[in-house]
Amino acid sequence: MALKRKDLLGIRGLSRDEIDEILNTAELMKYILIQDHKRTPHLQGRSIVTLFYENSTRTRLSFELASKYMSASMANVTAGSSSVAKGECLIDTGKTIESMGVDVVVIRHPVSGAPHILAKHVTASVINAGDGINEHPTQALLDMFTIRQKKGTINNLVVAIIGDILHSRVARSNIWGLTTMGAEVRVAGPATLMPPDIEDMGVKVFYNVDEALKGADVVMGLRLQKERQMKGLLPSIREYTRLYCINKERMLLARKDALIMHPGPINRGVEISSDIAEGEQSTINEQVTNGVAVRMALLYLLTRRNKDAVY
Amino acid sequence: MLCIKNGIVVDGINPEPYKADILVDGKEIIEIASEISTVADVTIDAAGKCVLPGFVDAHCHLREPGYEYKEDIGSGTRSAAAGGFTSIACMPNTHPAVDNAALVNFIKMRALEERAAKVYPIAAVTKGLKGEELTEMWELKKAGAVALSDDGKPIMNAGIMRLALQYARGFDMLIISHCEDLQLTGDGVMNEGYMSTVLGVKGITRAAEEVMVARDIILAETLKTPVHIAHVSTRGSVELIRQAKKRGVKVTCETAPHYFSAADEWVDGYDADTKVNPPLRTADDVEAIIEGLKDGTIDIIATDHAPHHRDEKEVEYSLAASGISGFETAFSLAYTHLVEPGVISLHQLVEKMSTRPADILNIDGGRLQVGKTADITVVDPAKEYTVDVSQFHSKGKNSPFHGRTLKGKVVHTIVDGRVVMENEKILV
Ligand SMILES: [Zn+2]
Numbered sequence: 001m002a003l004k005r006k007d008l009l010g011i012r013g014l015s016r017d018e019i020d021e022i023l024n025t026a027e028l029m030k031y032i033l034i035q036d037h038k039r040t041p042h043l044q045g046r047s048i049v050t051l052f053y054e055n056s057t058r059t060r061l062s063f064e065l066a067s068k069y070m071s072a073s074m075a076n077v078t079a080g081s082s083s084v085a086k087g088e089c090l091i092d093t094g095k096t097i098e099s100m101g102v103d104v105v106v107i108r109h110p111v112s113g114a115p116h117i118l119a120k121h122v123t124a125s126v127i128n129a130g131d132g133i134n135e136h137p138t139q140a141l142l143d144m145f146t147i148r149q150k151k152g153t154i155n156n157l158v159v160a161i162i163g164d165i166l167h168s169r170v171a172r173s174n175i176w177g178l179t180t181m182g183a184e185v186r187v188a189g190p191a192t193l194m195p196p197d198i199e200d201m202g203v204k205v206f207y208n209v210d211e212a213l214k215g216a217d218v219v220m221g222l223r224l225q226k227e228r229q230m231k232g233l234l235p236s237i238r239e240y241t242r243l244y245c246i247n248k249e250r251m252l253l254a255r256k257d258a259l260i261m262h263p264g265p266i267n268r269g270v271e272i273s274s275d276i277a278e279g280e281q282s283t284i285n286e287q288v289t290n291g292v293a294v295r296m297a298l299l300y301l302l303t304r305r306n307k308d309a310v311y
Numbered sequence: 312m313l314c315i316k317n318g319i320v321v322d323g324i325n326p327e328p329y330k331a332d333i334l335v336d337g338k339e340i341i342e343i344a345s346e347i348s349t350v351a352d353v354t355i356d357a358a359g360k361c362v363l364p365g366f367v368d369a370h371c372h373l374r375e376p377g378y379e380y381k382e383d384i385g386s387g388t389r390s391a392a393a394g395g396f397t398s399i400a401c402m403p404n405t406h407p408a409v410d411n412a413a414l415v416n417f418i419k420m421r422a423l424e425e426r427a428a429k430v431y432p433i434a435a436v437t438k439g440l441k442g443e444e445l446t447e448m449w450e451l452k453k454a455g456a457v458a459l460s461d462d463g464k465p466i467m468n469a470g471i472m473r474l475a476l477q478y479a480r481g482f483d484m485l486i487i488s489h490c491e492d493l494q495l496t497g498d499g500v501m502n503e504g505y506m507s508t509v510l511g512v513k514g515i516t517r518a519a520e521e522v523m524v525a526r527d528i529i530l531a532e533t534l535k536t537p538v539h540i541a542h543v544s545t546r547g548s549v550e551l552i553r554q555a556k557k558r559g560v561k562v563t564c565e566t567a568p569h570y571f572s573a574a575d576e577w578v579d580g581y582d583a584d585t586k587v588n589p590p591l592r593t594a595d596d597v598e599a600i601i602e603g604l605k606d607g608t609i610d611i612i613a614t615d616h617a618p619h620h621r622d623e624k625e626v627e628y629s630l631a632a633s634g635i636s637g638f639e640t641a642f643s644l645a646y647t648h649l650v651e652p653g654v655i656s657l658h659q660l661v662e663k664m665s666t667r668p669a670d671i672l673n674i675d676g677g678r679l680q681v682g683k684t685a686d687i688t689v690v691d692p693a694k695e696y697t698v699d700v701s702q703f704h705s706k707g708k709n710s711p712f713h714g715r716t717l718k719g720k721v722v723h724t725i726v727d728g729r730v731v732m733e734n735e736k737i738l739v
Contacts, residue, residue, distance in 0.1 A: 012509070091625055111627035112511045113581030132629070134511025172511050196514065197505035 003301045007119040007126040010135040011176040019177060023145050025297035026290070032069060033293055042300045043072035049097050050106040050129070053079045053114075058264065058288065059129050059138075063106050066295035094118045103303055107131075125302040133167045138298065139263050140173035142291040144181060146283050147218055149290070150259055155182035160212045160254070162246055163222035163271050164193040170263045171222055175201055188212035189244060192233040209244050213253040221246050221262040221272040237270060247273040251281070259283050312336050313728060314347055318357030318689060322679035323364045323666040326658045333362060335685040338727040343681055353730065355723055357689050363661050364679050365397025365686030365724065366642065367668040369565060370462070370487070370541055370613035372634070373399075373430070375421065376414075377406025382618040382706045384418070387638075388427035389739065390616070390705035392731045394638035395721035397686035398669070398676050399616075400431040403440070404463035410435035410446045412454035419455050427731050427739045429686075431457040431674055436475045436486060442466045445478055452482050457672045460487035462541055465523055467493060473530050480536045485671065487539045490523035490548070491589065500629045502590040506575040512628060517596075520589050521547040528555045528562055539671065540564035542615050544589040546599030553608040563671055565613040568644035569635055569711070571600045577711055583624045583631030585711045587617070604663065605654050611668045612660075614641045618707020636707035640698055642690060644712065646719030650692075657692070689723035696720055704737060 003018050011019075032040055048067045050060050060076060067074040077097070090109075097105055104125045107115045112132030119126040130136040147154055159178050165171045165187045178185050179202045187198065188206040199205055206212035213219060224240065234240050251258065260272070260282045268274045277284060313335040320331045320343065332347040333340060342349070373387035382390075391399045401418065403409030409418065415432045422430030434456035438444045440463065448459060459479055466472040466488070479486050496519045501507050503514025524540055528551060531538040543549060543566045555562050569587060574594045577585045585591060603609040617634025624631050645664065649655050655663075665688075669677030676686045695718045700708040724732040731739050 089622070089625075090627060109627070111629045112513075114627045116581045117625075117627060132511060133513070169511060195508040196503055198508050200505050201508065 005302070007115070008137055008298060008302065009115050009119060009126065009128045011137045011140050011173045011180070012135065014177070014180065016180055019141070019144065019181060022141055022294065022297050022301065023148055025301060026145050026293045029296040030290070030293040032296070033289065038069045040070050043067060043070035043303060046072040046104070046303050047102045048072045048074040048104045048106065048299065049077060049102045051077045051079060051093070051097065052108045052129070054108050054110050054130070056108055056130070059108065062288070062291045063129065063295050066292050066299055069292070070296055070300065072299070090114060090118055091121045094122045098122045098124045104299060127298060127302070130169055132169065133172070134169055135173045136169040137173050138291070138295055139170050140177045141298070142287055142294040143174055143220070143261060144177050145290045145294050146261065146287050147259065150283065151217065154178060157183045157217040158186065158215055159183050159218040159220060160186045160188060160216040161220045161222065162188050162209055162212065162244060164224050164228060165189050165198065165222070166193045166195045167225065167228070168222045174220065175203055179203070186212045186216070190234060190240065193228065210250060210253055213250055216254040216258055218259045218261060219246060219251065219254055221260070223263065223265065224267055224271045241270055245269070245271060245273060246276055248276060251276060261287060264288070312349065312351040313353045313355070313685070313725070313730065314349065314351035315355045315357050315362055315687065315689065316347070318360050318362035320362045320679060321657050321661050323661050323677055324680065326656070328361070328657065333679065333687065335725070335728045338684055340679060340681055340683050340685050343679065355689065355730070355733070359693070360689050360691050360722060361657060362679070363688045363690060364665040364677050365688045365726065366395045366664045367672070367674070367676050368396045368399040368614050368616070368638070369611060369668040369672055371399050371401050371616035371638070372404065372618065373401040374405060374618060376417065381620050384421045384430060385425040386704060386706045387618070388422065388425045388430060389737050390638040390703060391428040392724045392726065392739070393704045393721070393737055394640070395642050395688035395690065395724050396428055396638060397688065397724060397726045398429045398431060398674060400433050400457055400672055402433055402460060402462040403435045408435050408440045410438050410440070412447070412450045415451055415454035415456050426726070426729070427737065428726060431672065433458045433460050433487065435459065436461045436466060437471065440464055442468055442471055445475055448479055448484055449482050452484055457674055458485040458487050458539070460489065460541070462487060462489045465489050465491045465493060469526055469530070472527065473534070476530055476534050476536050476538060480534070485537055485539055487541050488523070488527045489541050490520050490527060492519045492522050495519035495522065500586065500590070501578050502575040502592050504575065504593055506578060510578060510581070512578065515590050517545040517547055517592065520545055521551060524548045524551050528552070528560055531562055532558070532560045535561070537561035537563065542567050542570070542589060542613070543600070543603070543609060544570045544592050544596060546596050549599045549603040549608055553603070556608065563610045565611045566600050566604065566609050567613060567615040568637060568641045571597055571604065572644045572648050573711055581628045582711065583626065583628055584635070584709050584713070586628060586631050586633050587635050588633040601649070601654055604649060610663070611671065612641070612645055612663045613668065614638055616705070618705050619709050621708065624709050634709065635711065636700070636703060636705045636709045638705060639703050640710060640712050640717065642721050643717035643719050646692065647717045651718055685725055685728040687725040688721060690719060691722050692719050694718070694720040
């Protein structure tokens with residue numbers, strides 16, 4: 001038993017053992033998901049709240065189902081981005097939720113570091129479901145889980161992450177996780193969407209996507225937010241697509257059995273072509289299933305910590 | 312009469328400290344001698360301590376009028392006195408902004424009611440700090456403004472900045488420039504670099520500061536007029552100023568204690584008390600700032616004391632207010648990071664915290680000399696202590712140095728011959 005944390009705020013700082021334990025537990029949880037009777041008592045009597053300051057149907061639903069499959073009481077709070085701007089105090093909101101007897105708060109927030117601030121001020125466990133451009137740890141865990149299930153191991157695999165690295169919390173969490181697990185991580189994208197000094201995080205930087213794809217075992221696309229073009233970071237979506245879209249032709253450069261991953265939702269034909277997204281190598285739908293298993297594992301492991309502390 | 316006995320005097324003139332007593336009558340220093348036998352009404356024993364000219368701060372924010380929930384002239388001057396500052400120059404970015412003579416007079420009047428430190432108003436360069444139209448600089452000077460600045464905001468329009476430097480020259484008014492290109496800052500909230508990448512926080516490129524430092528140097532150089540660069544924080548800025556000084560440009564500059572005591576790694580954990588503008592830079596910049604202080608490129612240390620309310624800091628990092636409550640740690644940080652490791656002498660620190668700031672602002676103070684005003688700060692260089700923001704006299708408890716152990720502490724502060732702090736206790 002390695003995971004003894006109160007919170008899961010990011011992949012940064014997680015040890016190999018901790019990641020292994022989460023992924024191993026997720027294997028067990030995945031069995032529950034393929035049963036007809038999807039109900040276990042793991043979280044009986046536990047109370048979980050999702051606190052979302054940004055819309056995300058899929059992540060919120062994934063947490064909700066994970067909680068319900070394990071018999072927890074759960075509620076969703078949708079605060080919306082406007083309440084951040086209005087200055088409603090995050091700490092006050094957190095304390096109010098906690099006062100209602102909540103064991104785990106799952107937070108999504110447009111500001112990097114918001115879950116860290118919340119975690120400092122509440123005794124409940126906090127799970128980061130995406131903070132600003134910082135991290136999205138449960139996404140990275142489900143990605144790593146998917147890779148491990150498909151490839152048997154993460155160690156020594158070549159993983160190419162393609163697209164808007166600068167604004168991607170998925171990329172950042174995956175970089176921390178995959179490098180910890182022994183993969184060679186390559187990042188590729190336009191220079192205006194590449195964070196400074198990212199090499200020092202242990203990745204190889206490519207501005208030419210073809211170079212990055214050569215011999216890759218896993219190719220991970222990222223969602224391109226259309227507003228990046230409006231901010232002047234890209235001259236046009238058209239040029240982006242011509243240079244960086246993951247398509248059939250480019251995929252010939254990767255290994256034949258390479259996985260194609262994407263956190264969704266997809267901009268078809270922008271960062272990834274439709275045929276590739278739906279092709280045999282794509283794990284996109286399986287990633288969604290695995291997301292529930294990984295979140296079940298995390299909720300179980302974090303609340304078990306609480307139990308240990310109480311008894 | 313007041314006599315400060317047995318202290319080591321660092322007077323701001325002689326590079327060598329010497330043991331002497333100082334006798335004060337009324338507001339004036341009347342004798343400095345190795346042993347004064349005159350019986351004074353009040354005697355302060357400064358054995359084992361250093362007696363310095365009171366510190367002069369060329370850059371602070373007192374928040375009155377308009378933001379009294381952050382700080383007011385009462386709490387701000389008590390905080391200054393606790394930090395050993397006897398004269399402070401406050402920035403005009405209040406609400407309303409100090410861009411007219413009436414407001415300059417208001418601040419002077421309020422400062423006379425609160426007598427813990429002498430307050431010198433800095434007035435705005437442009438009306439409403441909007442960067443568009445020049446203020447009535449002559450009237451502001453007549454009312455008592457000691458310098459002009461739109462601090463908090465840059466003057467983005469180079470044409471307006473040039474006109475301001477030109478017009479102010481006619482009245483010998485110094486312009487203090489907050490160097491920041493807002494287009495380059497964008498929505499950044501910490502230094503751009505490896506740490507911003509690691510923490511997933513939008514970065515502010517050092518270029519945002521440096522292109523404006525370069526611009527203002529060039530404007531001052533072509534006009535042959537002085538300019539003062541506020542809160543220098545990067546290696547590039549130090550180098551630009553070093554080269555400009557070599558060419559004879561009349562540029563002076565300041566840095567703040569946090570730029571030689573803290574770096575962007577401190578942002579890890581997202582504690583908004585580390586949020587300040589310009590942002591905490593890298594360890595390499597810290598090194599360059601220290602070199603600049605050592606070789607004289609950086610003329611003075613100013614606090615940029617920027618108190619904020621707890622509620623503005625205990626929030627998400629990018630939503631938090633920028634600034635550090637700086638009066639009460641300034642000397643200790645400078646002593647710990649500059650004097651103790653032998654980078655500069657205590658005499659040189661006095662030059663940077665008392666003598667030069669007084670000269671740059673052209674105000675009284677900065678030297679201990681017979682006939683001069685008795686603005687005196689007594690420090691205990693041996694005292695180690697742990698910073699505790701709950702003990703701050705400032706309303707602003709926003710300091711990233713909370714919990715840090717520092718060496719060197721201010722123990723007594725004397726303003727115009729009055730003891731305003733004795734044994735670390737504020738008396739006013
Ligand atoms: Zn400023």
